[in-house]
Amino acid sequence: MSQIISSLTEVSDRYDALFVDLWGCVHNGVHALPEAVAALQTYRKTGGKVVLVTNSPRPRAGVTKQLVQFGVPDDAWDTIATSGDSARSAMFRGVVGQKVHLIGYPGDERFFEPIGVVKDPIDVQIVPLEQAEGIVCTGPRDPMANPATMRPEFLMAKQLGLKLLCANPDIVVDRGEVREWCAGALAQLYTEMGGESLYFGKPHPPIYDLARRRLFELGVDVPDSNILAIGDGVLTDIAGAMGEDIDSLFISGGLAAAETKTVTQPEPDALSAYLEKEMSAPTFTIGHLR
Incomplete structure (x- = not known):
């Protein structure tokens, strides 16, 4: 106990x-x-x-x-x-490729700003899903929407064999009195659908x-x-x-x-x-x- x-x-x-x-x-x-x-x-x-x-x-x-x-x-x-920061270091080392599809909140493009701790970082580019070598997920586009709404997009991603880099393994957080979905919920769904998710936060x-x-x-x-x-x-x-x-x-x-x-x-x-x-x-x- x-x-x-x-x-x-x-x-x-x-x-x-x-x-x-x-x-x-x-x-x-x-x-x-x-x-x-x-x-x-x-x-x-x-x-x-x-x-x-x-x-x-x-x-x-x-x-x-x-x-x-x-x-x-x-x-x-x-x-x-x-x-x-842990996930960005891995991204700039190329763990999900150079051309990546972003799933995240508006403004999360800042995730792709240069980082000084990686030697010879790759030039990561944000592209549409059909052109991507991997996925970077910083969070759901709508934190109130059921993660299941991502199933069609994730089905295509799985068929393309894309890995998903999860920048936040949390499933939910409480913003004041409101519970919101996080990137971990999407990564969990992608894994359940047979895709491969990479985690860099707790645990x-x-x-x-x-x-x-x-x-x-x-x-x-x-x-x-x-x-x-x-x-x-x-x-x-x-x-x-x-x-x-x-x-x-x-x-x-x-x-x-x-x-x-x-x-x-x-x-x-x-x-x-x-x-x-x-x-x-x-x-x-x-x-x-x-």
Whole structure:
């Protein structure tokens, strides 16, 4: 059974660094969550390092701007690792070819801006599906539309033998009180239809490798045993931490608030039933980051 705690300070002195999810933990897609911000500020004052590890398809600079818009102060974190940056690095190394078809929100063309960490990047071009060598999916074109609407396009893509690079493995997020589909839902559908999807965000190893590199860039070498991963997704944040053998703190009041009967804190029996159903074993659980 995951240990239910009431505040981060109960366990934070065991860890030198935090890998912290953003959406549902530090902000709700509309504004910052004050208690979470305060908890991270307090942790950093003790000398701990905070790496924001997000499945956002945006580059690090784009997430930094978004944090300002949401009201997350820069003294609550040290550095950022995004699924977008991890996926962009792979794209510019040619994992889905040079000519790619984009599935994403309006404005996601910024995903194709040059990146400095790849030696001799290929010249990626956005083309119609019938001309593509691969697909880049940053998210659904309409986050409210059922992913099944993509079936005809995905059938053609599968017949062409195209790989799909998924820039955000999240299935859903809650923007305030509204639940939206993410790129992971489309990649999941494509895989179920027999296509091949490539993932670079949580729970997959590439983003954790990037997070460790970001941590090392801060001038600290922290062993995995001294890192705590924090997030509200058992299939992403907690599964990723378990796969990396990193301790984890599950935020039950995010995506699983209803299942865990979380208002302030989770109802223990509901939490136990939910974690058993999802075959998940976070080290600790808290209703909301505070």
